[in-house]
Amino acid sequence: KQEVTQIPAALSVPEGENLVLNCSFTDSAIYNLQWFRQDPGKGLTSLLLIQSSQREQTSGRLNASLDKSSGRSTLYIAASQPGDSATYLCAVGVDSNYQLIWGAGTKLIIKP
Amino acid sequence: NAGVTQTPKFQVLKTGQSMTLQCAQDMNHNSMYWYRQDPGMGLRLIYYSASEGTTDKGEVPNGYNVSRLNKREFSLRLESAAPSQTSVYFCASTSGGRRPQHFGDGTRLSIL
Numbered sequence: 760k761q762e763v764t765q766i767p768a769a770l771s772v773p774e775g776e777n778l779v780l781n782c783s784f785t786d787s788a789i790y791n792l793q794w795f796r797q798d799p800g801k802g803l804t805s806l807l808l809i810q811s812s813q814r815e816q817t818s819g820r821l822n823a824s825l826d827k828s829s830g831r832s833t834l835y836i837a838a839s840q841p842g843d844s845a846t847y848l849c850a851v852g853v854d855s856n857y858q859l860i861w862g863a864g865t866k867l868i869i870k871p
Numbered sequence: 872n873a874g875v876t877q878t879p880k881f882q883v884l885k886t887g888q889s890m891t892l893q894c895a896q897d898m899n900h901n902s903m904y905w906y907r908q909d910p911g912m913g914l915r916l917i918y919y920s921a922s923e924g925t926t927d928k929g930e931v932p933n934g935y936n937v938s939r940l941n942k943r944e945f946s947l948r949l950e951s952a953a954p955s956q957t958s959v960y961f962c963a964s965t966s967g968g969r970r971p972q973h974f975g976d977g978t979r980l981s982i983l
Contacts, residue, residue: 763913793971802875802961803914805971848913856902856921857965858929859972861913 761786761853765862773870774841780834780865782849787827790852794823794834797846797864806847807834839869873897877962877975884952884982892947892978894962902965903945904929904972905937907958914961920945952982 762785772778782792791810795803807816807823809832815824822835836843846866850859878893896903901922906914916929918937926937934956936948945964949956959979963972 791969795974800976802974802976803963805973808969808971810969850914856919856927857967858916858919859904859914861915863911863913 761789761851761860763849763851763860763862765847765849765865767865768863769866769868771868771870772839774839776839777835777837778839778867780836780847780867782832782834782862784830784832784851784860786853787830788853789827790854790857792823792825792832792852793850793859794821794832795848795850797848803848836867841869841871843867844869875962875964875973875975877960877978879978880976881979882981884949884980886952886954886982888952889948889950890952891949892960892962892980893944894946894975895944896962896964896973897943898964898966898973899942900964900966900973901942902967903939904963904965905935905945905947906961906963907931907956908961908977909958917947917960954982956980957982 793808794806809825820837846864848864850861875896904919905917920926920939923942959977962975965972
C-alpha cells in the first residue's frame with residue numbers, strides 16, 4: 760500500500776531564504792506526483808505536476824523534482840516571501856484513474 | 872470563472888441526521904472526486920467518478936453514497952451522520968490524469 764510522508768510537519772524561516780520541502784513515498788510505481796498549496800480555510804491550489812517520466816518541473820520561483828527510484832520528491836522555493844506562508848501538500852497518483860494518495864503536509868511560515 | 876463550487880460551506884448536524892453535499896464544476900471536466908481532510912492527516916479519497924455515469928469507491932467509502940448527476944455535478948450523501956464523519960470535505964475535478972485536480976473551497980461539517 761502506497762504511503763506518502765512529508766517531513767518536517769512545520770517549518771519557519773526568515774524572508775528571502777531558499778528552502779526545500781520534502782516528500783517521500785513507499786512504492787515507486789506511480790503515475791504522477793503533484794504539489795499543492797493550501798491556505799487556511801481554503802481549498803487546495805495545484806502548484807506543479809510531475810509525470811512519472813519526468814524528473815522536474817518549474818514554475819516561477821518553484822521547482823519540483825522527482826526521483827522514483829529513491830521514492831522522493833522535493834519542492835524548492837527560491838527567495839521566499841511572507842506570501843508563501845501556507846501548508847504545502849504532495850500527492851502521488853497511483854492508478855489509471857489517477858487516484859491520489861496524500862501526505863499530511865508541511866506548514867510553512869515565512870517571517871518578515 | 873467559478874471553477875469548482877461546493878455547497879454548503881458550513882453545516883452542523885446531529886447524530887443520525889442525513890444530508891447531501893453538493894459539488895458543481897464549470898470546466899467540462901470528466902473526472903470528479905470527494906475527499907475528507909482531518910487534522911494532522913492528508914486528504915483521503917471517499918468516492919470518485921472517472922466519467923459521467925460511473926462511480927467508484929475510494930479509500931474511506933463507508934457511511935457515504937455519491938451520485939454523478941450529470942457531467943457538471945457530483946453529490947455526496949451522508950445517510951445517517953456519525954461524529955466520526957466530522958471533517959472538512961473537498962470536491963475536486965480534472966479533465967484527465969495528466970492534468971492537475973482543481974478543488975473547491977470545502978464544506979466544514981460538524982456532527983454532534
